Every structure is written in structure tokens, then in C-alpha cells.
Amino acid sequence: MAYRIFFLYSLLLILAVTQGIRxxxxxxxxxxxxxxxxxxxxxxxxxxxxxxxxxxxxxxxxxxxxxxxxxxxxxxxxxxxxxxxxxxxxxxxxxxxxxxxxxxxxxxxxxxxxxxxxxxxxxxxxxQWDGKGHAPRGLIEGIAEYVRLKAGLAPSRDWVTFRHGDRWDQGYDVMARFLNYCDSLKVGFVAQLNKKMRNGYSDQFFDELLGKTVDQLWRDYQAKCG
Missing domain, CATH: 1.10.390.10 (Neutral Protease Domain 2)
Structure with a gap:
């Protein structure tokens, strides 16, 4: 009887896991x-x-x-x-x-x-989460390009190198490089930023995660890569 209960419990557990990763x-x-x-x-x-x-x-x-x-x-x-x-x-x-x-x-x-x-x-x-529509468009596009960069699929042409860019939220390849820099300061930064954007957005998220404002981080990034 105990074996049958254990078997049924294991089966339910397997079904639950299977549904979870369907x-x-x-x-x-x-x-x-x-x-x-x-x-x-x-x-x-x-x-x-x-x-x-x-x-x-x-x-x-x-x-x-x-x-x-x-x-x-x-x-x-x-x-x-x-x-x-x-x-x-x-x-x-x-x-x-x-x-x-x-x-x-x-x-x-x-x-x-x-x-x-x-x-x-x-x-x-x-x-991805988008701060319920409040995150900067450049950040949203930059995260998508960051994923492409980490997958080793960045285009061989037209992508900026490191510090090039006019502002931190310029988007696409500029933002992807900047996010890669931020992630080098704290591994998992992009994941944590994405989690924070589930229910809203604030530039303050950068400060909360890295201890500096996003503008200061951008200046540090420009100086470091320069």
C-alpha cells in the first residue's frame, strides 16, 4: 500500500514538473x-x-x-x-x-x-518584461540585442564597438554593449534588471543594483572603454 502511494505521488510529481516545463x-x-x-x-x-x-x-x-x-x-x-x-x-x-x-x-x-x-x-x-510599457524603448531593444550578443550572433557588420554611442538608452547595439559592461560589474545584472521590470520601471533600478546612477555608469563605461 505504501509503495502504491509512493508511486502515485511520484507520478503526480512528474506530471507537475512536466506541465511546468511544457x-x-x-x-x-x-x-x-x-x-x-x-x-x-x-x-x-x-x-x-x-x-x-x-x-x-x-x-x-x-x-x-x-x-x-x-x-x-x-x-x-x-x-x-x-x-x-x-x-x-x-x-x-x-x-x-x-x-x-x-x-x-x-x-x-x-x-x-x-x-x-x-x-x-x-x-x-x-x-522579456517591459516595465508594463514604461521602460525606455532603447532599453527594451538593447536587452534583445544583448541576448543576441551573448548567443554569439551579433552581426559582423554595422555594430558599434564598445564605447561608441551618444547616450546610454540609445538602444540596439549601443545598449547591448553597455548592458554587457554593467553585467561585468555584477554577474546576473541583466536578469535582475529584467525581474525588476515585471511590475514597472525606474532608472533608479541601476542604482539599486549597482550602486551608481545610470548616467554615472554610462560615464564610467565611456571612460573605461576609451
Missing amino acids: AVDYIITNKAANSPGGARFDDEIGVPYSQQTLENATSFIWKIFQQDSPIQRKNVQNITMFIDDMEVGNDAINNQIHVTASYIEGYSGDIKREITGILYHEITHIW
């Missing part, structure tokens, strides 16, 4: 299959690779954000990726990632690596 469903739709960019997606990237990349990116982001349990994460069960004939750039909104077919068509380098980096960036927007 795989997210990734759906990829090529809506531009008849376009040159859509055809290039099918030929050089493909749906299976995109699905695997999104799954790998999700696991990587949870690790970067130190989100070991489902309660620490957004409750996202489905993520859809579209290859579109859009005139706007690549983006993520409402748990959907849109990649422009014309961008795929016109990219002259390793398109598979480039799209991998874009997917890491865009899916970060789905999983």
Missing part, C-alpha cells in the same frame, strides 16, 4: 512563399530549422533571465512566426514574429546566421 508550440507560416525572399527562406532556412531555433532561443533566454520556474516567466504557450510581404522591418508583437521576405531576399551575407540572430532578438521581446 514545450511552447512554435508555428511557422511562410505567407510569401511565391516571392523571391519567401523562396529563399524555404531553400536556405526552412520551417524545421526555424522551429528548432525558436526553441533553442527560448531556453537560452530563460537561462539569461534566470527564469528557472514557470512562475517567473510570461505565460506564453504559442509563438507564431510569419514570413511576410511587409514593407516594415522585422518585429514581434502579440506573441507573433514577423520576418520580411524582402529582407531575406536582399541580404547578401549568411542569411541563415542572420535570421538566427533576428529570431533570438525578436523572441526576446516576447519573453
Whole structure:
């Protein structure tokens, strides 16, 4: 009898854990299959690779954000990726990632690596906290590029090196480099900053985590890298 109770308890525990780490469903739709960019997606990237990349990116982001349990994460069960004939750039909104077919068509380098980096960036927007809409846009974009940087997927061209940039919240590669510097001062800084942004945002978060205002940190970063 005791063995049966133990077996049932173990089974329930396994089910609970399984539910906690249940795989997210990734759906990829090529809506531009008849376009040159859509055809290039099918030929050089493909749906299976995109699905695997999104799954790998999700696991990587949870690790970067130190989100070991489902309660620490957004409750996202489905993520859809579209290859579109859009005139706007690549983006993520409402748990959907849109990649422009014309961008795929016109990219002259390793398109598979480039799209991998874009997917890491865009899916970060789905999983990150944004201070309930109050965090600076440059910070939000910078965190997504920071993830791309830590994944070893930073573009080989057009990225700034270290101290270049006009202000700390300039976004994208400038912010990614600055966040990397902040994380070097306190390992896990980006994860802790993201956790703080779950319920709101304040520049004071930098001071609370690192003991200096964000403006002073930016000046230190500029001086150090100079």
C-alpha cells in the first residue's frame, strides 16, 4: 500500500514538473512563399530549422533571465512566426514574429546566421518584461540585442564597438554593449534588471543594483572603454 502511494505521488510529481516545463508550440507560416525572399527562406532556412531555433532561443533566454520556474516567466504557450510581404522591418508583437521576405531576399551575407540572430532578438521581446510599457524603448531593444550578443550572433557588420554611442538608452547595439559592461560589474545584472521590470520601471533600478546612477555608469563605461 505504501509503495502504491509512493508511486502515485511520484507520478503526480512528474506530471507537475512536466506541465511546468511544457514545450511552447512554435508555428511557422511562410505567407510569401511565391516571392523571391519567401523562396529563399524555404531553400536556405526552412520551417524545421526555424522551429528548432525558436526553441533553442527560448531556453537560452530563460537561462539569461534566470527564469528557472514557470512562475517567473510570461505565460506564453504559442509563438507564431510569419514570413511576410511587409514593407516594415522585422518585429514581434502579440506573441507573433514577423520576418520580411524582402529582407531575406536582399541580404547578401549568411542569411541563415542572420535570421538566427533576428529570431533570438525578436523572441526576446516576447519573453522579456517591459516595465508594463514604461521602460525606455532603447532599453527594451538593447536587452534583445544583448541576448543576441551573448548567443554569439551579433552581426559582423554595422555594430558599434564598445564605447561608441551618444547616450546610454540609445538602444540596439549601443545598449547591448553597455548592458554587457554593467553585467561585468555584477554577474546576473541583466536578469535582475529584467525581474525588476515585471511590475514597472525606474532608472533608479541601476542604482539599486549597482550602486551608481545610470548616467554615472554610462560615464564610467565611456571612460573605461576609451
